[in-house]
Amino acid sequence: MDYTHFYTLGFFTEYLIFGIIFGIIIGLYALFRVYFAMNDSKLSKNKKIIISSIIAIIAFVNMLNIWSNAAVFTLYLFLASLLADVIRLVWKYLLKDKSLKIVPRLHKKGILAFIFFAIIVIHGLYGMNHVDVTEYNLTTDKIGNESYSILFISDVHYDTIQNPELVNESISKINELKPDIVVLGGDIVDERTPKDSMKEVFKEFGSINSTYGVYYVYGNHDRQPYVHDYINGTRTYTNKELDQAITSSGIKILNDKKVIIDDNIVLVGREDIGWDHDFKRANVSDMLDESDYSKYIVVLDHQPIRKDEDLGNGIDLQISGHTHAGQVFPFKLFMDLTGSYSYGLYMHHKMVQIVSSGLAGWGWPIRNEEKCEYVLVNVN
Structure with missing residues (x-):
């Protein structure tokens, strides 16, 4: 793991406007907040203005690339300072007991x-370094009295920002579950692995010990084009390797x-739609025969998109990853506000959609949105 690449987690010009907006807001806030913190110092007014301006400029520059560690940590410092401001205002105007005089002092100095x-x-470091299982129980009349367990793992991005030992620990726990089917849902590795x-x-x-084997669908990172490599400029392995x-x-x-399992389950693996959603791939209907519709059809798609296409084709279950559930605040909030499927279980008439956080x-060495997980889906 390399934490030195503070500004180099990729740069996409279409997000520059957001970086500028956040940079201006946080930069202006930093300008006045730092100046306020130095009010009681013996520095001259000009020196206070210079120091405040330098910090404000740094905050603005850090926010220009919102896909960087610099932006995330600057944003969190901004949010933490706002929370401190709120507590100071509550203490000053709402609390009748003013005995905690340390509050304004801690606030003013930024402590x-x-x-x-x-x-x-x-909290974010803890979230990135702890993995749990998330279990879903689904019912269907397509498999008679049988039952199947599907273990879904995605977005490992192996040996980049998370301790690789956690994967081995997770595999040991997965083996104890004795899943029938194991699916690797893409981005198991990426351009830095x-x-x-x-x-x-x-x-x-x-x-992994499984009854019917381990299956793989590609993600958008494990075969990422060199132009998108955000640190090294080229991968260390080819697609063939x-x-x-x-x-x-x-x-x-x-x-x-597709593959048919035990004459009851149909696994349909999709080609990843790509970075710009421009990869050509087969329609689900072209991969299915008429006899398949009497079976339980599971579509495996790295990115949780094209829900309507799967729903229109009589799919029972779609499982995806990719979103990381936003990973860092407030990305999940933006995803939910824009109608994206960010995390969890969604019902679409008769089709169930599950999105894993991975x-x-x-990129970022922290997670404070949802948890790191592998998913166990029990179909009964």
Whole structure:
């Protein structure tokens, strides 16, 4: 893991306007907040203005690339300071007991804000380094008296920002669950994963004990074009080497393909739609036969999109990852406000859609939106 790339988690010009807006707001806030904190100092007015201006400029620059660690930590410091402001106002205007005189002193010097900032960061580091299982129980009349467990893992981004040992610990716990079907839902590795680590993680996942095998669908990162590599400029492995590592580990790739399991379950693996949603891929209906519709049809799609297409094709269950549930605040809020499917279970008439937050995260070394998880879906 390399935490030194503070500004280099990718840059996308279409988000620059948001960076400028947030930069202006946070920069202006920093200008006045820092000046206020120095009111009791012996510095001259000009020196206070200069120091406040420098910090405000730094805050503005940090926010220009919202896909960077610099932007996230600056945003959290801003939010922590706002929370401290609110507490100060409550203490001053709403509380009758003014005995806690330490509150205004801690607030004015910025100590209260830094305490809240530290809590946010520690919570985020904890969230990135703890993995839990999320379980869903679904019912259907298509499989008779049988029952099946589907274990879904996505967005590991192996050996980048999360401790690789957590994957081994998760695999041990997964083996105890004895799943019938294991699905790797894409982005198990990404453009920063070393070649040896790429081979290692697929070997580990291929060793999971399952009744009907381990299956793979591609994500948008594991075959990411070089132009999008946000640190090194090129991957350390080719697409061919990636495929070889997957298949040699006993994992079956479902790339616009289907497989029928026990004559009851149809797994349909989709080609990832790509970075700009411009990848050409087969329609679900073209991959299904008439006899398949009497079975329980599960569509595996890395990105939780094209719900209407699957719903129109009589799909029973769609499972996806990709979103990381926003990973860092407030991305999940923006996703939900724009109508995106960010995390959890959604019902669409007779079709169930499940979106996982993923086993790890991308880029930022913290998670404070939802949890790191692998998903167990019990179909009864």
